Amino acid sequence: xxAAIEVRAVEKRFGNVGIIRDLNLxxxxxxxxxxxxxxxxxxxxxxxxxxxxxxxxxxxxxxNGDVISGLQPFEINRRGxxxxxxxxxxxxxxxxxxxxxxxxxxxxxxxxAFWKNVxxxxxxxxxxxxxxEDIHLxxxxxxxxxxxxxxxxxxLEIGITIAGGATVVMLDEPTAGxxxxxxxxxxxxxxxxxxxxxxxxxxxDMSVVFGLADRIxxxxxxxxxxxGTPEEIRRDPKVREAYLGEEAH
Amino acid sequence: xxxxxxxxxxxAANAAGENLRFYGVxxxxxxxxxxxxxxxxxxxxxxxFSLIGIAIVFALSYNILLGQTxxxxxxxxxxxxxxxxxxxxxxxxxxxxxxPIPLPFIPLFGGLGGLGFAIxxxxxxxxxxxxxxxxxxxxxxxxVASSSLILRSVFGGEAGITTDRTALPRMFGWTFGPQIQVYxxxxxxxxxxxxxxxxxxxxxxxxISNAVRxxxxxxQFIGYDPHVVRYLAYCFxxxxxxxxxxxxxxxxxxxxxxxxxxxxxxxxxxxxxxGGTAYFFGxxxxxxxxxxxxxxxxxxxxxxxxYFGIIFIGIVMFSPGGIAGLVMMHRxxxxxxxxxxxxxxxxxxxxxxxxxxxxxxxxxxxxARHSGGEANAINLFGIAFNPKSPATWIAAAVLVAGGSVxxxxxxxxxxxxxxxxxxxxxxxxYLA
Ligand SMILES: Nc1ncnc2c1ncn2[C@@H]1O[C@H](COP(=O)(O)OP(=O)(O)OP(=O)(O)O)[C@@H](O)[C@H]1O
Ligand SMILES: [Mg+2]
Numbered sequence: 153x154x155a156a157i158e159v160r161a162v163e164k165r166f167g168n169v170g171i172i173r174d175l176n177l178x179x180x181x182x183x184x185x186x187x188x189x190x191x192x193x194x195x196x197x198x199x200x201x202x203x204x205x206x207x208x209x210x211x212x213x214x215x216n217g218d219v220i221s222g223l224q225p226f227e228i229n230r231r232g233x234x235x236x237x238x239x240x241x242x243x244x245x246x247x248x249x250x251x252x253x254x255x256x257x258x259x260x261x262x263x264x265a266f267w268k269n270v271x272x273x274x275x276x277x278x279x280x281x282x283x284x285e286d287i288h289l290x291x292x293x294x295x296x297x298x299x300x301x302x303x304x305x306x307x308l309e310i311g312i313t314i315a316g317g318a319t320v321v322m323l324d325e326p327t328a329g330x331x332x333x334x335x336x337x338x339x340x341x342x343x344x345x346x347x348x349x350x351x352x353x354x355x356x357d358m359s360v361v362f363g364l365a366d367r368i369x370x371x372x373x374x375x376x377x378x379x380g381t382p383e384e385i386r387r388d389p390k391v392r393e394a395y396l397g398e399e400a401h
Numbered sequence: 402x403x404x405x406x407x408x409x410x411x412x413a414a415n416a417a418g419e420n421l422r423f424y425g426v427x428x429x430x431x432x433x434x435x436x437x438x439x440x441x442x443x444x445x446x447x448x449x450f451s452l453i454g455i456a457i458v459f460a461l462s463y464n465i466l467l468g469q470t471x472x473x474x475x476x477x478x479x480x481x482x483x484x485x486x487x488x489x490x491x492x493x494x495x496x497x498x499x500x501p502i503p504l505p506f507i508p509l510f511g512g513l514g515g516l517g518f519a520i521x522x523x524x525x526x527x528x529x530x531x532x533x534x535x536x537x538x539x540x541x542x543x544x545v546a547s548s549s550l551i552l553r554s555v556f557g558g559e560a561g562i563t564t565d566r567t568a569l570p571r572m573f574g575w576t577f578g579p580q581i582q583v584y585x586x587x588x589x590x591x592x593x594x595x596x597x598x599x600x601x602x603x604x605x606x607x608x609i610s611n612a613v614r615x616x617x618x619x620x621q622f623i624g625y626d627p628h629v630v631r632y633l634a635y636c637f638x639x640x641x642x643x644x645x646x647x648x649x650x651x652x653x654x655x656x657x658x659x660x661x662x663x664x665x666x667x668x669x670x671x672x673x674x675x676g677g678t679a680y681f682f683g684x685x686x687x688x689x690x691x692x693x694x695x696x697x698x699x700x701x702x703x704x705x706x707x708y709f710g711i712i713f714i715g716i717v718m719f720s721p722g723g724i725a726g727l728v729m730m731h732r733x734x735x736x737x738x739x740x741x742x743x744x745x746x747x748x749x750x751x752x753x754x755x756x757x758x759x760x761x762x763x764x765x766x767x768x769a770r771h772s773g774g775e776a777n778a779i780n781l782f783g784i785a786f787n788p789k790s791p792a793t794w795i796a797a798a799v800l801v802a803g804g805s806v807x808x809x810x811x812x813x814x815x816x817x818x819x820x821x822x823x824x825x826x827x828x829x830x831y832l833a
Contacts, residue, residue: 203622225621235622243615245679254612257605258624264633266606273605316623 154217156181156320156350157233162201162211162221164194164374171197172374175211179367184351186361189371190394195354196238198371199324202352203235204228215320230258234318238325238354240305242312244298248289251297251308253280255315279315286345287311288337303334307341314345321345322352327360339364362386370394427596434588438581447580449696454587455648456692458594460672460684462641467670468678469602470634471614472527473535476542477642477669480515482661483545484643486555487514488650489562496568503572504651508590511647512640518545519639527631530617534631542666549658561657564650577651587648594641599681601637610634668695671709675716677723686724701780704769711761737826746811746818753807760800767793 157179164172172194179185187195200206202213204225213221220228243251253270256279262268270276284290287307292300297308310326326342327335339360342351355361361368362382369379370391378388385391434454438447459481466472488511495502526537549556556562567578575582601607609630612620617627650656659665668691676687694712698705720727734740759781766779770788778785779793786793826832 205622224626226624226626229622229624237619241616241619243612243619245615246611250608250611254608254620255623257609262605264606264609264625264629266601266604266633266637268605269600269603270605270608271603312619312623 153181155179155214156183156216157202157352158214158217159198159202160212160214162208162213164197164201164206165209170374172201172208174375175201177369177376177379179350179352181216182348182350184346184353184364184366186365186368187352187354187371188356188358188361188368193371194374195371196324197374199235199322199352199354203233203322229316229318232319233322234313234316234320235322236309236313236324236326238328240302240309242297242305242308245296247294247296248300248308249280249284249293252283252311252315253277255312256280256283259316283311283315287341303330306330307338310338310341310345318349320350320352324354325356326353327355327357335360430595431592434592438584442581444580447584449693451580451584451587451652452696453689453692454584454591455645455652456669456672456688457685458591458648459642459645459669460676460688461595461598461681462638462645463669463673464678464681464684465598465601465610465634465638465641467673468680468683469607469614470610470631471617472530472631472635473670474538474638474666475535475663475670476538476540476545476666477638478661478663478665479542479545480519480639480642481646481649481665481669482549482656482658483518484511484515484646485650485656485660486549486562486646487511487517487643488647489564489656492564492566492569492650493562495570496565501570504566504569504575504577505572505586505589507566507569507651508644508647511650512644515643515646516636516640519636523632523635523639527635528628530613530627530631539663542661542663546658546662549661556658557656559658561655563655566651566654583652586651590644590648594644595685598637598641602681606630606633671713675713675723677725677727677729679722680725680729683723683725690724702766702769703773704765707765707769733826733831734822737822737829737831739822739825742822743815743818746815750808750811750815753804753811756800757804757808760797760802760804763793763797764801767797 155178157177159175159177162172162175163170175198177198187198189195197206201208201221204220204223204227208221211221212219215228215231215233218231220231220233243254246254253276256276257263257270260273260276260279262270262273262276281290284293287310289300289304289307289311292304297305300308306326306329310323313323314321323342327338330338335357342353343364353361353364355364365382367380368382368385369376370385370388371377372394377394378385378391380388437450441447441450459477462480463474463477466474466477488507491502491510492504492507494500522541526534526541550558566583567576569577577583577586609620609625612623612625613627613630613634620627620630646656646660649660672687672691673684674687675690676685677683691709694709695705698708702708716723722730731740734743762781763779763786767786767788770776770779776789779788780786786796823832
């Protein structure tokens with residue numbers, strides 16, 4: 153079976169600085185894959201490279217076997233890859249309901265339609281309502297997204313990301329800044345909503361990572377130093393030295 | 402289960418009430434349009450109403466860009482003007498070829514003129530938003546305005562293109578000679594355009610335009626190309642601006658380079674912004690106010706542009722949401738029943754504010770008269786002030802100084818009363 157995501161020999165330089173160096177990554181269909189690494193290792197940059205937000209200097213990215221590096225983000229999204237952002241990135245002046253609904257529109261085939269009333273599209277309404285239910289924001293549906301609490305915005309961020317029904321979902325530190333209780337809730341939410349999809353997640357909370365991931369890749373200075381099951385990663389001496397070692401102190 | 406049913410029936414009942422109110426507002430608007438010329442039937446007021454109607458269509462079309470899609474254009478009058486020229490040429494062609502197209506269809510051709518140019522230049526213009534778009538729109542505006550003086554065969558040079566609306570085939574026996582018939586033609590197109598533009602905001606494209614306005618980056622990650630969204634919005638804006646230009650061509654029976662120049666582009670930006678871009682009805686209020694001021698102020702003062710500037714700065718500084726924003730701010734208080742607690746402080750604050758306004762007017766008019774070498778009296782609410790008399794200067798100084806000091810204090814009180822009312826409204830769940 154072709155991998156959901158295949159990153160081959162990707163390099164990314166900003167000016168003279170090589171941020172991503174010879175990145176190779178293979179994520180199987182339906183896998184829950186966590187990317188961990190110290191601050192500034194290039195995790196978000198990797199997300200940006202895969203989702204088309206920035207273009208690799210060299211190398212290629214494949215989604216379900218097709219080369220996607222060089223495509224626009226919306227083209228990649230239409231092929232079934234969706235991502236969230238580390239810094240909340242929602243439609244601030246629009247209500248929670250509208251935020252999620254906008255994320256549903258393309259996937260339900262309504263595209264740029266200017267001859268349809270958006271309020272009388274039953275499948276759009278039902279799907280939006282279901283997602284709001286899923287992210288526990290039904291009671292806040294008419295609040296502008298910019299006025300939500302931080303944790304609520306993070307949940308909305310996840311809701312927007314999964315609303316289009318992408319088969320590959322990438323979440324960049326979805327629980328960052330959340331309290332313990334909020335984190336637990338968010339993790340069970342993520343587990344449920346990504347059922348049957350491929351999940352790529354960047355996360356600093358090791359209990360989340362080891363509880364959720366089927367496989368883990370460790371990124372240090374723009375290079376993956378180890379990739380394997382949680383058990384393998386835990387035992388890997390390079391990882392212990394470069395990353396987990398610091399954490400353990 | 403019970404919570405599920407109440408949460409369904411609650412909003413549903415609400416929605417029915419909202420629906421009723423929604424259609425009520427639109428119906429009321431139409432009734433006003435029909436009745437207005439019967440109440441104020443002088444030729445002057447009919448012309449004013451006609452101009453206001455055209456300005457509303459134009460401002461609403463501008464808000465498709467500014468308020469809906471977040472595109473600040475300095476050249477929107479290009480589409481208005483080209484709509485006007487297209488309408489004039491089509492009218493003349495109809496007359497000379499004897500085509501059976503009556504006048505009421507002409508604004509549609511104006512719209513197509515505006516749309517055609519939008520289709521042509523829009524793709525390039527909307528590649529980027531923000532400053533880049535604003536600058537390109539300014540450039541295109543200047544380009545078209547200056548070409549209009551060069552391409553004489555199309556734009557008729559300084560004189561423009563004239564036409565005769567009464568020479569077209571009749572419809573329902575209307576000649577469209579009398580202003581009242583022109584008024585109703587404009588009112589008809591105003592209603593049709595306003596409904597169409599409102600409907601546009603309720604479509605998938607309309608919603609995504611808002612998303613592009615709020616966050617063009619994120620839009621790309623939900624499957625949309627913000628460039629396409631901006632382009633389509635631009636085309637719609639061009640189309641409705643063209644309709645407004647066509648209506649103007651019918652009303653004045655002429656199209657000239659002033660239609661598509663920077664002043665016209667500035668006026669529509671001004672009207673839309675003053676009215677408020679965040680609500681659909683904002684530009685309607687703005688267009689009414691600005692047209693009314695333009696017609697009213699030019700006859701009472703020679704420096705009316707100065708007042709426009711002051712109003713604009715005042716709105717930008719004190720109410721960036723425009724008049725509509727100011728009005729809608731009060732809605733949660735009204736719903737929570739706490740609005741009455743703010744009203745007294747408003748009434749107190751209005752007195753020094755009006756005094757300050759009068760002082761400013763006195764200062765401006767005195768200076769204008771001195772530099773213009775005029776000596777005619779300044780008439781303020783029926784009181785005549787002699788611009789040469791020191792008493793006038795003292796009055797002006799006292800009004801400005803006293804008014805601004807007291808106004809500051811009283812508006813602070815308004816702020817406090819407002820905070821208390823908002824807190825209560827928030828506790829009652831009417832404010833997020
Ligand atoms: N557009 C850019 N231009 C220049 N440098 C950049 C750019 N984007 C990222 N970088 C640099 O690349 C490095 C990796 O950043 P990145 O955001 O990918 O790290 P990260 O692993 O996500 O870190 P964190 O855990 O803090 O989120 C950082 O040193 C950052 O300063
Ligand atoms: Mg990061």
